[in-house]
Amino acid sequence: MRFILRRLGFYVFATWVALTITFLLPRLMPGDPIGGVLQHLSPAQIQSNPGIIETYRKLLGGGDQSIWSAYVQYLQRVVTMNFGISTSNYPSKVSEVVGRTLPYSIVLVGIAFLIAFVLGTMIGMIAAWRRGGGVDTLFVPVFMALGAFPAYFTGLIVVYFLGLKLGWFPINHAYDNGSTPGFNWPFVSGAVRHGILPALTIVLAYAGGWVLNMRTVMINTISEDYVAMGHAKGLRDTRVMTRYAARNAILPPLNGFAPQFATAVGGVIFIELVFSYPGAGYTLQQAALGNDYPLTQALLLVFAICPIVANFVMDIVNLILDPRVRAS
Amino acid sequence: MAQIQPTLDVPEAIAEPLAPIEPGVARKSRFRIPGWLRLTLRNPKARLGLGIVLGMVLLGLVAPLLIDASKATEFSFDSRQAPSLNHLFGTTDQGQDVFAQVVWGARRSLALGLLAGVIATALAVVLGVFAGYVGGVVDDLLNLVTSVFFVIPTIPLLIDVTAFLHTRGMLTMALVIACTLWAFEARILRAQALTLKNRDFIQAAKVAGESTRRIVFGELMPNMISRIAAAFVLVFYIAILVDAGLEFLGLGQMDKPSWGVALYWATVNSSMLQGEWWSFLFPGLAIGITVLGLTLVLAGIDEVSNPRLRTERGERRFLRRAA
Numbered sequence: 001m002r003f004i005l006r007r008l009g010f011y012v013f014a015t016w017v018a019l020t021i022t023f024l025l026p027r028l029m030p031g032d033p034i035g036g037v038l039q040h041l042s043p044a045q046i047q048s049n050p051g052i053i054e055t056y057r058k059l060l061g062g063g064d065q066s067i068w069s070a071y072v073q074y075l076q077r078v079v080t081m082n083f084g085i086s087t088s089n090y091p092s093k094v095s096e097v098v099g100r101t102l103p104y105s106i107v108l109v110g111i112a113f114l115i116a117f118v119l120g121t122m123i124g125m126i127a128a129w130r131r132g133g134g135v136d137t138l139f140v141p142v143f144m145a146l147g148a149f150p151a152y153f154t155g156l157i158v159v160y161f162l163g164l165k166l167g168w169f170p171i172n173h174a175y176d177n178g179s180t181p182g183f184n185w186p187f188v189s190g191a192v193r194h195g196i197l198p199a200l201t202i203v204l205a206y207a208g209g210w211v212l213n214m215r216t217v218m219i220n221t222i223s224e225d226y227v228a229m230g231h232a233k234g235l236r237d238t239r240v241m242t243r244y245a246a247r248n249a250i251l252p253p254l255n256g257f258a259p260q261f262a263t264a265v266g267g268v269i270f271i272e273l274v275f276s277y278p279g280a281g282y283t284l285q286q287a288a289l290g291n292d293y294p295l296t297q298a299l300l301l302v303f304a305i306c307p308i309v310a311n312f313v314m315d316i317v318n319l320i321l322d323p324r325v326r327a328s
Numbered sequence: 329m330a331q332i333q334p335t336l337d338v339p340e341a342i343a344e345p346l347a348p349i350e351p352g353v354a355r356k357s358r359f360r361i362p363g364w365l366r367l368t369l370r371n372p373k374a375r376l377g378l379g380i381v382l383g384m385v386l387l388g389l390v391a392p393l394l395i396d397a398s399k400a401t402e403f404s405f406d407s408r409q410a411p412s413l414n415h416l417f418g419t420t421d422q423g424q425d426v427f428a429q430v431v432w433g434a435r436r437s438l439a440l441g442l443l444a445g446v447i448a449t450a451l452a453v454v455l456g457v458f459a460g461y462v463g464g465v466v467d468d469l470l471n472l473v474t475s476v477f478f479v480i481p482t483i484p485l486l487i488d489v490t491a492f493l494h495t496r497g498m499l500t501m502a503l504v505i506a507c508t509l510w511a512f513e514a515r516i517l518r519a520q521a522l523t524l525k526n527r528d529f530i531q532a533a534k535v536a537g538e539s540t541r542r543i544v545f546g547e548l549m550p551n552m553i554s555r556i557a558a559a560f561v562l563v564f565y566i567a568i569l570v571d572a573g574l575e576f577l578g579l580g581q582m583d584k585p586s587w588g589v590a591l592y593w594a595t596v597n598s599s600m601l602q603g604e605w606w607s608f609l610f611p612g613l614a615i616g617i618t619v620l621g622l623t624l625v626l627a628g629i630d631e632v633s634n635p636r637l638r639t640e641r642g643e644r645r646f647l648r649r650a651a
């Protein structure tokens with residue numbers, strides 16, 4: 001219990017830091033962010049939304065109030081999710097844009113990253129168990145090479161061969177034209193088919209890290225006495241591998257899951273761009289290019305909070321799996 | 329300062345014969361090249377990686393002799409050409425020469441990676457090692473800062489920062505990237521400093537009345553130098569990847585040749601959908617090969633400091649040669 005409370009305290013602190021960073025960034029950077037945003041609205045659009053300039057001021061700075069009262073007002077805006085209007089998606093509100101795009105990213109990254117983790121640790125486990133064997137000599141160098149290439153480059157290659165040359169899967173957008181988002185068959189089946197190539201790219205890009213990580217830990221675990229004892233008891237080889245060696249070797253990679261997830265959340269932006277996938281990452285890129293600072297601010301917050309939540313979930317999983325954490 | 333990296337337990341006698349890197353020089357400076365570096369240079373992975381990276385550096389250095397920089401950015405009517413002798417890597421939609429983009433891009437990426445690596449490593453060494461050794465409030469504070477950096481994703485943060493920046497030159501970007509990457513490097517080095525802190529030679533120095541500054545820089549750091557080198561290589565290639573990534577998103581310096589910008593235009597002009605594979609393949613390969621080279625160097629350093637990581641086949645060869 002104390003462990004959970006301590007971690008919870010840390011995550012509250014991290015969230016506060018993320019809030020403060022998003023508050024300070026537009027105020028510390030050179031230039032005039034409000035002017036940049038307003039350039040993208042016509043005078044008529046500004047006039048038809050009274051109070052819009054005031055909203056942007058509260059988010060991005062400017063005006064003549066003290067920094068403390070500005071900070072309080074900013075926090076109020078964030079808590080009520082009032083980020084004003086997104087200029088690159090006029091006339092949608094920022095909160096609407098985030099709500100519309102985020103589910104695509106979460107489902108895509110969540111599923112693909114989990115597959116990458118399971119696949120990667122399994123390959124790493126076998127590679128370490130039979131060092132110098134088939135899996136070790138084939139997969140380890142291949143994944144090491146794949147990990148060196150940026151994910152978007154792997155994505156472009158995947159698009160070129162599987163999407164364009166072979167025409168197996170659709171190469172952009174998240175669902176078929178004409179289907180309406182919701183729980184209906186045309187949309188769900190279309191979404192799955194559209195998601196396959198981006199998910200494959202994520203798996204190819206991130207599985208390699210897990211392979212190397214698991215292999216390294218597993219090699220160290222194999223020389224432990226309890227593994228030798230497992231063999232001496234005459235247990236089957238696979239049983240010693242999975243229940244004795246891997247069960248203990250999985251803990252460090254599992255601890256690395258959450259920080260890796262933060263990297264993956266960032267990396268998915270590139271993959272979404274390659275596939276024109278209408279997720280939060282693609283939207284962030286469009287917003288950054290179009291000076292849509294209120295939207296970049298909101299999305300940065302979302303991108304910071306997702307890994308914090310994931311970290312907390314992993315802490316609880318860790319608590320269940322590792323008795324040592326429970327004891328402390 | 330005879331203490332080399334303590335994790336090295338490979339006896340001199342069974343080590344492979346000296347690498348064929350200018351034998352005369354190597355023998356002469358036998359007592360100046362530190363042991364871990366000599367072992368790293370003998371490691372096949374590290375040697376391959378170093379070769380790749382040096383090749384890229386050379387390519388960047390001789391770029392002015394190979395092709396004019398303006399060919400990489402200026403438009404011409406010679407567009408959409410497949411690779412040929414005239415245009416070694418073909419040309420883009422706007423007629424820029426892809427070969428020029430690759431060789432001139434090497435300059436930006438490598439210089440940026442080097443600079444960001446140096447800045448981040450300097451910060452990480454001073455703060456990380458110091459905090460790890462001193463402990464207490466300084467250490468708690470550093471630990472807190474790096475933990476927060478760990479959960480806040482770097483790429484979205486950098487996108488937000490660069491969206492506000494109006495100049496995105498090499499220096500600016502190196503500085504911005506180094507500022508976001510130093511924390512995780514400091515974390516690695518801090519952990520290493522913690523394991524060394526209680527060793528006898530550090531305790532001895534403490535008892536002998538050495539100042540903290542002297543212990544940190546004179547005793548701890550020389551013994552961590554291989555870890556510091558590894559962390560430097562890590563930041564080096566992550567910086568290259570991050571910078572190219574931001575450029576790929578369109579947040580780069582559009583009028584200067586670079587790998588990421590080349591990839592950005594290839595995507596924006598959907599060159600790939602029109603079958604012009606060369607405009608994204610070559611810049612992408614350039615990034616991948618450079619990073620692969622650096623990863624191999626890193627793997628080499630890791631294998632030297634942790635002999636267990638070597639494959640059994642490698643070890644057998646190792647022993648056979650010794651026999």
